Amino acid sequence: MPLPFLTADRVFEAADDVPLPHDDRDRWRRPYRPGPWRVAVAALALLLASFVLFAAVIIAVTAELASAGVVFALSLLVIAAALRLLRMGVWVSARGLRHVGFLTTRTAPWEQVASVRTVQQPVRWLGLPRTVQGQALLLGRRDREAGGMPPLMTTHNADFLGRAVAFDRAADSVEVWAEEYGPR
Structure with a gap:
């Protein structure tokens, strides 16, 4: 069955040679998905922010506007922290x-x-002071010594904890x- 609305004049014919946003090499992109730990903490922070916003509305109705502000x-601030948490990574x-x-x-x-x-080196577990044996992706820069740079990502950070295959793909x-x- 032909669908006439699909064969109508195409609006984007001139833009066919422009790469899709995911093909544009000049745009910053994360070569992996955020991990479940990072997403769960951000979701809980946004849930907390919704309760705080609801409290702000109740305070605005019943008390002073300065307190509500x-x-x-x-x-x-909690929403900004949750969004920044989701943006963290390489x-x-x-x-x-x-x-x-x-x-x-x-x-x-x-x-x-x-x-x-x-x-292969000791890495911090979820960014806490406790270290465990794991893998880390290290960046060596020409203008700095290698010992002073923190790892870009590890097998035990919030993106890859319990997801060794995802770490290998992202590091590759x-x-x-x-x-x-x-x-x-």
Whole structure:
């Protein structure tokens, strides 16, 4: 059965040669999905923010607006923290490699990347002080010594805890980006 609305004039014919957003190498992208631990903590934070927003509305109706404003600002802070938590991780593009932390973001252009490699070493469990034996993806920069750089990702962080295969795929993907765009 022919569908005439599919054969009508195409609006996007001129844009057919433009790559899809996921094919655009100049856009920053995370080469893996956020892990279940990270998503669960962010979901709980957003749930908490919804209760705090509801409390702000109740305070605004029954008490002073200044108190409601403080509670509303607190809920916005919790929402911003949850969104930043979801954004954490390793991002790559044709311009370089970006390591997004909760409070800091470090970007290394591919010209400065000496190596990206997976090593077996003690790693922090979910970012806590406790260390366990695991794998870490390390970035070696030309302008800094290798010992001072924290690992880009580990098998025991919030994205890969209990997902060793996902860590291997993500580490391989970042290493491929480094080989493709790194200095020759």
